[in-house]
Amino acid sequence: VLHNSNMSPQRGGARARTGKPGSQTALRLSNQQRIIRSLLDQGPSTQAALSRLTGLSTATVSNIVRVLSDQGVVATAPVTRSGRRALEVSVIGTGASAVGIDLGRRHTRVVLASLDYQIIAEEAIDAGDQDAATRLDTAATILARLLVTTGRSRSSVIGVGVGIPGSIDSRTGSAAVGGIVPEWVGVDLEDIEKRLKLPAYLDNDANLGSLAEITWGPHTGTSNLIFVKIATGIGAGLILNGLQHRGHIGVTGEIGHMPIHEHGLLCRCGNRGCLETVASTRIMLELLGRSSSPARSVADILKHAEAGDRATLRVIDDAGQAVGRALATVANLINPETVVVGGPLAGLGETLLEPIRLGLRRYAVPVVADSTTVVMSSLGDKAEALGAAALVLQQPESHNFAMGSLSHAALTI
Numbered sequence: 001v002l003h004n005s006n007m008s009p010q011r012g013g014a015r016a017r018t019g020k021p022g023s024q025t026a027l028r029l030s031n032q033q034r035i036i037r038s039l040l041d042q043g044p045s046t047q048a049a050l051s052r053l054t055g056l057s058t059a060t061v062s063n064i065v066r067v068l069s070d071q072g073v074v075a076t077a078p079v080t081r082s083g084r085r086a087l088e089v090s091v092i093g094t095g096a097s098a099v100g101i102d103l104g105r106r107h108t109r110v111v112l113a114s115l116d117y118q119i120i121a122e123e124a125i126d127a128g129d130q131d132a133a134t135r136l137d138t139a140a141t142i143l144a145r146l147l148v149t150t151g152r153s154r155s156s157v158i159g160v161g162v163g164i165p166g167s168i169d170s171r172t173g174s175a176a177v178g179g180i181v182p183e184w185v186g187v188d189l190e191d192i193e194k195r196l197k198l199p200a201y202l203d204n205d206a207n208l209g210s211l212a213e214i215t216w217g218p219h220t221g222t223s224n225l226i227f228v229k230i231a232t233g234i235g236a237g238l239i240l241n242g243l244q245h246r247g248h249i250g251v252t253g254e255i256g257h258m259p260i261h262e263h264g265l266l267c268r269c270g271n272r273g274c275l276e277t278v279a280s281t282r283i284m285l286e287l288l289g290r291s292s293s294p295a296r297s298v299a300d301i302l303k304h305a306e307a308g309d310r311a312t313l314r315v316i317d318d319a320g321q322a323v324g325r326a327l328a329t330v331a332n333l334i335n336p337e338t339v340v341v342g343g344p345l346a347g348l349g350e351t352l353l354e355p356i357r358l359g360l361r362r363y364a365v366p367v368v369a370d371s372t373t374v375v376m377s378s379l380g381d382k383a384e385a386l387g388a389a390a391l392v393l394q395q396p397e398s399h400n401f402a403m404g405s406l407s408h409a410a411l412t413i
């Protein structure tokens with residue numbers, strides 16, 4: 001274990017991390033990260049100042065700075081301090097990076113991003129029903145591959161954001177009991193950091209989607225935004241007054257369990273007629289399995305909708321209106337400026353947006369519905385992973401640096 005987490009990222013605080021004795025490699029890596037963190041936090045510093053700030057000996061600092069400089073993570077420049085010559089060390093914008101990992105029900109996506117929000121590299125693979133440990137090991141393997149192909153060192157990574165399709169209970173720092181992801185219950189940050197060998201931050205996928213929209217997406221200036229993810233489950237991430245709404249224990253945006261039909265189907269939450277029993281991709285596929293041209297995957301739904309298949313369009317229409325109705329209740333409460341729809345159905349575009357807008361207009365206060373814009377996410381299936389990387393970049397330690405003038409030399413894919 002390289003790090004101790006004193007406070008969960010859900011609370012938005014900086015986490016103190018202390019190096020623990022370990023193998024030489026682990027120790028070196030941990031010391032390198034301490035120096036990078038210190039530079040991100042304090043800005044350019046002399047080697048003597050770095051030694052003071054990190055508690056590492058000047059010889060150790062000097063060795064690490066030489067290694068990081070060779071790797072292109074830091075730059076050094078001679079300066080004069082109190083009449084003495086010294087070497088000032090600063091982080092190079094495109095040298096350090098943050099990692100975003102999206103562990104969806106059906107896929108694993110890893111994104112490597114520079115500190116100025118450019119995608120350096122990414123990879124996504126299909127994932128089946130595996131336990132949490134296997135999923136994390138797979139993600140770690142992909143990350144290692146991305147680092148090798150881009151010629152980056154592990155020590156240049158300032159942290160990893162991890163998104164899972166379930167709510168995180170901030171009291172335990174793990175998946176909420178009774179949620180959609182039982183395999184993640186009990187898995188906490190320390191387990192994740194052990195597997196990934198990097199400082200980690202964990203959050204729910206819909207929250208990360210909303211964060212991605214206001215950081216990477218076209219909605220950077222939006223203070224009140226709802227990101228709705230329609231997938232196997234349905235969840236929402238809420239941005240209120242420019243900040244992510246975390247609620248009392250971190251379980252927010254459970255729009256999928258808003259009752260739509262009192263006598264509807266039994267939901268996995270134990271209630272009846274929740275939005276998820278009407279509008280999740282799982283129920284859409286189930287319904288369309290009975291039609292004359294059965295859809296076996298989300299890709300089939302998109303294909304059949306494009307071809308104008310009546311049953312498919314009807315199912316999308318019903319689902320969209322139900323989502324709009326649920327959104328109307330939320331909109332009445334928080335008066336959002338923008339609703340962004342994400343998830344694997346984003347390719348449906350207006351076919352799905354129109355019924356959502358109809359449901360919103362029918363059930364929301366007219367002036368609220370009229371002033372709410374409903375759009376598809378332009379980040380597509382990358383939204384959650386990009387949000388996970390943003391989670392790392394939004395940590396207080398990254399702030400000074402991310403705001404600075406950075407070169408945009410990183411390769412954008």
Ligand SMILES: [Zn+2]
Pocket residue numbers: 256257258267268269270271274275276
């Ligand atoms: Zn439910």
